[in-house]
Amino acid sequence: MPIDPLATPYRTHTCGALRASDAGTTARLSGWVNRRRDQGGLIFLDLRDRHGITQVVIDRADAPDAHDTASRVRNEYVITVEGTVARRIAGTENAKIATGAIELQTRSATILSEAKTPPFYINDPDATVDEALRLRYRYLDIRREPMASRLLLRSRLVQAIREIHHDHGFVEVETPNLIKSTPEGARDFIVPSRLQPGSVYALPQSPQQLKQLLMVAGIDRYFQIARCFRDEDLRGDRQPEFTQLDLEMSFVDEDAVMAFVEHMVIEVCRRTTPERPIQEEPFPRFTYDEAIERFGSDKPDLRFAMELVDLASLWTAAPSGFRVFDETLASEGRVMAIVAPGLGGASRKELDELTERAKRFGAKGLVWLAIDDTGAVRSSILKFLGDAGAERIVAHTGASPGDLVLVIADAPDVTADVLGRLGDELGSRLGLADPNVLSFCWINRFPMYKWDAEHERWDATHNPFSGVLAEDEELLTTIDGDPSRLSPKDPAGRARAMQYDIALNGWELGGGSVRIHRRDLLARSFALQGQTDEGMKEKFGAVLEAFEYGPPPHGGIALGIDRWAALLSHQTNIREVMAFPKTQSGGDLMLEAPSPPEETQFAELGLRFVGLPGRPAPQPVE
RNA sequence: GGACCCGUGGUGUAGCGGCCCAACAUGCCAGCCUGUCACGCUGGAGAUCGCCGGUUCGAAUCCGGUCGGGUCCGCCA
Numbered sequence: 001m002p003i004d005p006l007a008t009p010y011r012t013h014t015c016g017a018l019r020a021s022d023a024g025t026t027a028r029l030s031g032w033v034n035r036r037r038d039q040g041g042l043i044f045l046d047l048r049d050r051h052g053i054t055q056v057v058i059d060r061a062d063a064p065d066a067h068d069t070a071s072r073v074r075n076e077y078v079i080t081v082e083g084t085v086a087r088r089i090a091g092t093e094n095a096k097i098a099t100g101a102i103e104l105q106t107r108s109a110t111i112l113s114e115a116k117t118p119p120f121y122i123n124d125p126d127a128t129v130d131e132a133l134r135l136r137y138r139y140l141d142i143r144r145e146p147m148a149s150r151l152l153l154r155s156r157l158v159q160a161i162r163e164i165h166h167d168h169g170f171v172e173v174e175t176p177n178l179i180k181s182t183p184e185g186a187r188d189f190i191v192p193s194r195l196q197p198g199s200v201y202a203l204p205q206s207p208q209q210l211k212q213l214l215m216v217a218g219i220d221r222y223f224q225i226a227r228c229f230r231d232e233d234l235r236g237d238r239q240p241e242f243t244q245l246d247l248e249m250s251f252v253d254e255d256a257v258m259a260f261v262e263h264m265v266i267e268v269c270r271r272t273t274p275e276r277p278i279q280e281e282p283f284p285r286f287t288y289d290e291a292i293e294r295f296g297s298d299k300p301d302l303r304f305a306m307e308l309v310d311l312a313s314l315w316t317a318a319p320s321g322f323r324v325f326d327e328t329l330a331s332e333g334r335v336m337a338i339v340a341p342g343l344g345g346a347s348r349k350e351l352d353e354l355t356e357r358a359k360r361f362g363a364k365g366l367v368w369l370a371i372d373d374t375g376a377v378r379s380s381i382l383k384f385l386g387d388a389g390a391e392r393i394v395a396h397t398g399a400s401p402g403d404l405v406l407v408i409a410d411a412p413d414v415t416a417d418v419l420g421r422l423g424d425e426l427g428s429r430l431g432l433a434d435p436n437v438l439s440f441c442w443i444n445r446f447p448m449y450k451w452d453a454e455h456e457r458w459d460a461t462h463n464p465f466s467g468v469l470a471e472d473e474e475l476l477t478t479i480d481g482d483p484s485r486l487s488p489k490d491p492a493g494r495a496r497a498m499q500y501d502i503a504l505n506g507w508e509l510g511g512g513s514v515r516i517h518r519r520d521l522l523a524r525s526f527a528l529q530g531q532t533d534e535g536m537k538e539k540f541g542a543v544l545e546a547f548e549y550g551p552p553p554h555g556g557i558a559l560g561i562d563r564w565a566a567l568l569s570h571q572t573n574i575r576e577v578m579a580f581p582k583t584q585s586g587g588d589l590m591l592e593a594p595s596p597p598e599e600t601q602f603a604e605l606g607l608r609f610v611g612l613p614g615r616p617a618p619q620p621v622e
Numbered sequence: 623g624g625a626c627c628c629g630u631g632g633u634g635u636a637g638c639g640g641c642c643c644a645a646c647a648u649g650c651c652a653g654c655c656u657g658u659c660a661c662g663c664u665g666g667a668g669a670u671c672g673c674c675g676g677u678u679c680g681a682a683u684c685c686g687g688u689c690g691g692g693u694c695c696g697c698c699a
Binding site: 035037038039040041042043044046053055057059060061074075088089091092094096097100117118119120121123124127128129130131132133135185186187206230232233235236238360361362461462463501508510511558560583584585587589 | 623625628629632633634635648649650654655656657658659660661662690691692693694695696697698699
């Protein structure tokens with residue numbers, strides 16, 4: 001009479017299943033021993049699997065053999081127990097666990113596996129454990145509740161994504177992992193070919209070109225949970241392999257893609273974390289210029305966003321008296337401020353730290369004005385501004401007593417960027433953001449290109465296939481009309497792309513664009529990017545050829561699943577939502593990857609190590 | 623490529639020039655205990671302080687290097 005269709009000789013129920021209504025029935029459970037409480041003649045075992053914990057009681061008087069087994073059991077042993085489900089004696093129920101109303105009164109107990117004492121506490125979800133140790137014994141870390149529940153959340157996230165896409169007529173298509181390099185700006189991982197010695201595959205940085213080919217193929221709504229690979233330095237939010245929700249749609253404009261994605265994202269969050277409110281629907285939209293101007297960021301955290309205040313208007317009539325400000329303004333720089341609420345009492349040391357931080361972010365310095373509770377202003381440059389000058393700044397920013405005003409004077413992009421980053425940091429340090437709220441926003445109309453001074457050409461800021469706004473089409477040209485003579489003054493620098501990013505709580509969650517499908521525009525865009533016809537063919541041959549066979553207008557987006565899962569799990573580190581992540585140096589501490597290849601593997605590929613400058617060649621192993 | 627932080631019994635921490643062949647908690651082992659649920663009680667084992675070198679009469683403690691981990695800048699969309 002198993003209740004669970006997954007019942008097996010090992011178990012009729014999971015360790016989280018039994019309730020008071022099951023009292024009187026016979027049940028068999030298998031799991032890990034979470035804890036043993038040996039009272040002498042009476043032993044309590046907390047039996048754990050990923051579904052929950054059930055208390056098992058073994059009474060020497062009732063089941064001497066089982067009692068003998070239970071007395072030999074240790075934490076993390078795997079056992080099977082069979083007995084009667086019974087309501088606990090009144091007053092001994094445990095409200096902390098779902099099965100706390102009952103216990104299993106055991107008739108028989110069998111040890112399935114013994115276990116060494118684990119290297120860290122598996123039964124204490126709050127125990128802090130060195131991350132390197134967790135990674136080395138990841139299978140034990142995942143046995144712990146916090147990791148297990150995050151992987152579960154991630155699984156539900158992906159499940160919801162799949163369901164919603166299928167419900168909307170999307171086709172899930174797998175694309176290969178051994179492909180030709182699809183330049184996205186990052187370094188490729190390379191896989192040498194044995195059958196074609198001397199040639200290599202590249203692992204996809206994203207399925208970008210393949211999904212565009214699927215559009216030409218008529219798969220008008222495509223999606224994939226795609227593994228992507230980028231050989232760049234790691235961060236808390238960047239791993240060498242990561243997962244994207246990749247999607248592409250035909251016969252769409254920007255609004256259509258954004259509308260679907262927004263609907264999908266809301267629905268996914270609703271199904272996955274219904275308890276977390278979404279701050280604003282529809283998601284606020286900002287143009288790139290507006291986002292930078294207002295927040296100094298193209299992924300503002302709108303839960304608290306400190307808006308930038310332009311101070312230039314204070315000194316149109318007379319100079320500020322502080323030479324850095326005046327010279328910055330005279331040389332087309334900007335002087336802008338943010339207000340950090342409640343930090344007016346910051347110590348000199350804290351302010352110095354902020355200054356250091358600002359310099360690290362690329363500013364030349366930081367000016368601060370700290371307002372105490374009485375309204376008196378301290379400032380690093382009070383002697384230049386004078387009391388009146390300082391108070392004008394404070395008044396202009398709208399700061400109140402007890403606040404701290406931070407001012408950056410620099411080139412426009414530096415000023416905005418540094419203040420944006422300082423704001424983010426202060427926001428999290430001051431706890432201004434409601435940790436429970438999900439705050440999405442869209443940023444669009446990104447500049448098409450960024451001038452690459454080193455190579456003297458225009459670089460696509462996102463995808464080289466990103467389309468240009470219709471109204472900016474004629475800007476895709478050079479200043480003197482000669483596509484081979486590029487200059488930072490080209491009108492192309494002002495062209496804006498049909499490019500949109502979606503941000504969540506200050507993180508870039510994803511980005512996409514409506515692509516260029518017209519050959520003439522594509523040729524012009526590529527020319528600006530300094531691509532020769534041959535270079536284009538070499539890199540994008542398949543897409544360019546396909547585009548000669550009737551490409552539909554199309555656009556799409558890619559969202560970072562790891563980041564999404566991390567944010568939904570209240571984590572700032574994507575390793576916490578990946579089963580087997582790598583360390584900052586790209587190593588897997590459990591598998592001990594990477595490792596030197598075997599000599600025969602190298603021989604078959606016709607490879608040998610020659611080493612790197614300053615580093616000797618490691619030798620393959622026999 | 624660079625800056626910074628961390629590395630002490632199984633785990634998490636304390637100690638930061640002699641009082642330390644290292645302390646505390648927890649875990650582990652043994653014994654006792656029939657209503658516990660972070661069970662309790664009694665007893666016990668367990669680290670030469672990541673590694674190498676140096677300074678010093680003396681180093682876990684200071685210095686240099688190195689390895690491992692992390693945060694950040696560069697890089698990366």
